[in-house]
Structure formats: C-alpha cells, structure tokens
Amino acid sequence: MTAPHHATSTWETDFVVELRLRDVDGAAIGDALAQVRSHCAESGEEPAEAFGHAAAYARSLDLPRERAGGxxxxxxxxxxxxxxxxxxxxxxxxxxxxxxxxxxxxxxxxxxxxxxxxxxxxxxxxxxxxxxxxxxxxxxxxxxxxxxxxxxxxxxxxxxxxxxxxxxxxxxxxxxxxxxxxxxxxxxxxxxxxxxxxxxxxxxxxxxxxxxxxxxxxxxxxxxxxxxxxxxxxx
Structure with missing residues (x-):
C-alpha cells in the first residue's frame, strides 16, 4: 500500500530539519533530498520504507557541516x-x-x-x-x-x-x-x-x-x- 502524500512530506521535512540542525548547507541538503526522491521515483517506495527514520538517515549521511553564519x-x-x-x-x-x-x-x-x-x-x-x-x-x-x-x-x-x-x-x-x-x-x-x-x-x-x-x-x-x-x- 502506498503511504499518503502527507507521510512523504513529513518524512522530507524531518529529514531537512535534521540536516539543518547539523549545520549542513542548503545546496548539500538539496542534493541529498534529490537523491532520496530519485530513488523513490524509480523504486516506487516511500522514503520511510527505503531509508528508515528520517532523522536517523540524515545522521547516517555524515555530510560536512558547512553552513556559514554560525x-x-x-x-x-x-x-x-x-x-x-x-x-x-x-x-x-x-x-x-x-x-x-x-x-x-x-x-x-x-x-x-x-x-x-x-x-x-x-x-x-x-x-x-x-x-x-x-x-x-x-x-x-x-x-x-x-x-x-x-x-x-x-x-x-x-x-x-x-x-x-x-x-x-x-x-x-x-x-x-x-x-x-x-x-x-x-x-x-x-x-x-x-x-x-x-x-x-x-x-x-x-x-x-x-x-x-x-x-x-x-x-x-x-x-x-x-x-x-x-x-x-x-x-
């Protein structure tokens, strides 16, 4: 069964928020999010099915903390x-x-x-x-x-x-x-x-x-x- 659209939106929001909390810059976040969407479009899976919990997956990426401002x-x-x-x-x-x-x-x-x-x-x-x-x-x-x-x-x-x-x-x-x-x-x-x-x-x-x-x-x-x-x- 396909998850409702709001479930996907919630997963993506949690994913972006976790990366923001980790001071990852916007371009790197956008690239990671695009990869998630591309995978889900090809496989037909929902993000939670393919990658698990949004925050845990975001942490597993270990992207560099590059955001300026501090x-x-x-x-x-x-x-x-x-x-x-x-x-x-x-x-x-x-x-x-x-x-x-x-x-x-x-x-x-x-x-x-x-x-x-x-x-x-x-x-x-x-x-x-x-x-x-x-x-x-x-x-x-x-x-x-x-x-x-x-x-x-x-x-x-x-x-x-x-x-x-x-x-x-x-x-x-x-x-x-x-x-x-x-x-x-x-x-x-x-x-x-x-x-x-x-x-x-x-x-x-x-x-x-x-x-x-x-x-x-x-x-x-x-x-x-x-x-x-x-x-x-x-x-």
Whole structure:
C-alpha cells in the first residue's frame, strides 16, 4: 500500500530539519533530498520504507557541516538584543515618568534566566522537536521564575539617569541588528536542488536574504512601537 502524500512530506521535512540542525548547507541538503526522491521515483517506495527514520538517515549521511553564519554568533546577538530591548523599554518608561533608571537584582536574574534558557534551547534543538510538551513546560517554568524574580527581588544594583540607560540600550539594540543585517548574506542558505538553474538559485538566495534582513530589524522595530505606545499611554 502506498503511504499518503502527507507521510512523504513529513518524512522530507524531518529529514531537512535534521540536516539543518547539523549545520549542513542548503545546496548539500538539496542534493541529498534529490537523491532520496530519485530513488523513490524509480523504486516506487516511500522514503520511510527505503531509508528508515528520517532523522536517523540524515545522521547516517555524515555530510560536512558547512553552513556559514554560525549558531554561536546568532545566539549571542539574540541574547544581547533581548537584553537591550528590556533595558531600552524599562529605561524609557522611567524617563517618561520622570524617574532615574534603577536596575534591580531581580531584573538581572530575569535576564540571566532568559539568556540561559535561550542557550539551552539552541544547544538542544533536537530535544525541543522530539519533546515539545516537556520543553514548553520547562520554558514556562523558567519564564515564570524570571517574572517573579523581576517583580519581587527589588534591591537596586545600579542607578543611572534614564536617558543614559535608554541610549545604552538603543546602541546595543541597533548594534546587534546591524551585525545581523551584515550577516544576512551568509545566513541566506535556502535548500536548493542540483537541477536548479542560476536564475532560480539567485531568486531563492535573494528571497532568503530579504527574510534574514527583515528578521534582523524585528527587535528594533518592536521596541520603537512599544516606546511609542508608552509615550502615548503614560502621562
């Protein structure tokens, strides 16, 4: 009996995701996927029948890890960007209310917890995909702990003029966005078939680059929107 089309699509998705997690570049992934499809077209088999579990087969290929960009750099920029958003918004609120900016011990703990959670998620993406419910519970617990720490542990560890804190946060926020923007070309790594022509290759890479650039500026844009709302709503 032939497996339904969605079963094949699910297998291919799992196969591509596993290779992405292993930092294989898009061209190599496309070539491996084309070989799977070619075999299945000739044999009449479904991918699961011919190659077994998608993730296990992807690991067995032992393809070189060639993707540019690097998870560590992306991760560091993400953590710094999120911390910068928090600093910018809380400092802007203090400025709008005419207060000095006070960084509390609980806020520091909250940022550290969030950063540690991001690092853990990035380092264990396969576990995230395999155990989404457990990971969601753990992430929710970490988030609740961060919120409680920020709300209840109020000793002040640093007090500075609010405009200065806003400026520091904005510089960090824009700086990480600029670095992500500059890395967009390297991060644009679509899955490409070896039969794709040069024009298709250029289109796919252009689309991926535009998406990476857009993502690079999401945090600054969100911060601007929230600061505008704060300005309008806080008297």
């Amino acid at each position: 998870l560590p750099g992306v991760l560091v920029r993400s953590v710094v960007g999120l911390a910068a958003v928090y600093l910018t918004l809380t400092a802007f609120l203090a400025w709008r209310e005419g207060r000095t900016y006070m960084l509390t011990a609980g806020s520091v703990v909250a940022v550290v917890v969030v950063a540690a959670a991001l690092v853990a998620l990035a380092r264990h993406l396969r576990a995230v995909l395999d155990h989404p419910v457990q990971v969601a519970v753990a992430a929710g617990t970490a988030a609740a702990g961060a919120v409680l720490a920020a709300a209840l542990w109020r000793p002040v560890v640093l007090e500075v003029p609010a405009p200065a804190a806003v400026a520091v946060g904005a510089v960090l926020l824009v700086g990480t966005a600029v670095l992500d923007h500059r890395a967009a070309a390297a991060m644009a790594d679509p899955v490409l078939s070896p039969t794709d022509g040069a024009a298709q290759l250029a289109r796919e890479r252009g689309r991926a680059r535009r998406s990476a650039v857009l993502q690079a500026w999401l945090l600054p844009a969100g911060a601007v929107v929230l600061m505008t709302l704060t300005w309008l709503l806080v008297g």
